[in-house]
Amino acid sequence: MELVWLEDFAALAEHKSFVRAAEARHITQPAFSRRIRALEQWMGVSLFVRTPQGTALTDAGRHIHAGAVEAAGQLYRLRAEAQEIGGKGARTLQFAATHSLSFTFFPRWIRRLEQGTPMEALRLHSDTMAACEQLLLHGDCQFLLCHRHVAVPSPLSTEQFESLKVGEDTLIPLVGRELSTQGLETMPYLAYTQASGLGRVVSHWLDENAVATPRAPHFESHLAAVLMSMAMENKGLAWLPRSLAEQEIAEGRLVRGLERTWDIPLEIHLTRAKGAVNGLADAFWKRLAEG
DSSP states (O other): OOHHHHHHHHHHHHHOOHHHHHHHHTSOHHHHHHHHHHHHHHHTSOOEEEETTEEEEOHHHHHHHHHHHHHHHHHHHHHHHHHHHTTOSOSEEEEEEEHHHHHTHHHHHHHHHTTTSOOSEEEEEEEOHHHHHHHHHTTSOSEEEEEEOTTSOOSSOTTTEEEEEEEEEEEEEEEOGGGTTOOTTTSOBEEEOTTOHHHHHHHHHHHHHOSSOOOSOSEEESOHHHHHHHHHTTSOBEEEEHHHHHHHHHTTSSEESSOGGGOEEEEEEEEEETTOOOHHHHHHHHHHHHO
């Protein structure tokens, strides 16, 4: 039994595709498939149903899903705690943040927190939502900074992780000025990939609230900044964070493609593992909670 098998299992359960899961795990698809088969052989039961359309968990796979993710995360956290107790933990606050928040919210937020009380060393890991969640699960960072929507459940269990709301944002359907008169039915759609946390939010919101939905994606990216560039080039409509696009909106390079009823409210959360042993991170968390 290898720890990476549990991580591969969680990735395939999330992405429902061997190709997409292998890309998320940064290994070749054949190697990824071999590791999934090895896990199933060790378990002695099939965990996934394979179809031409993708994969789905079997009853056995659904039964072990939550426990497998929790077990992998707990082992990584135990390693980090052992390093801290043994004096090998770095005196550095380590954050993982999605790309859009790394560019916009994080620098202003830290500068505001440091007023009058400079912090010790900081390190920021910027990546997709899925990759940032893995960093937190593995104990490679102490905090995850990300967008959240109240109706979209997080894959991070509330029994193992806790979060604080540290800001607000809004996803706004935006287009370049030349596309502002087109209707939703004819508007090219610029979408987030499944690795994107914003993609999860937009997909869920459209499924739950929209009477009409955009056409099949004309272009996809996990980066909000890339979708914003495409929108400014009049390539289609994208739901973009106000915090990222506020200057482009103010300058008129991006305009509303849909009415305000299509806006999606967001919260910005900081998440950490419960019960983690780290004096520096604990002091920072306590300061946020009290402030």
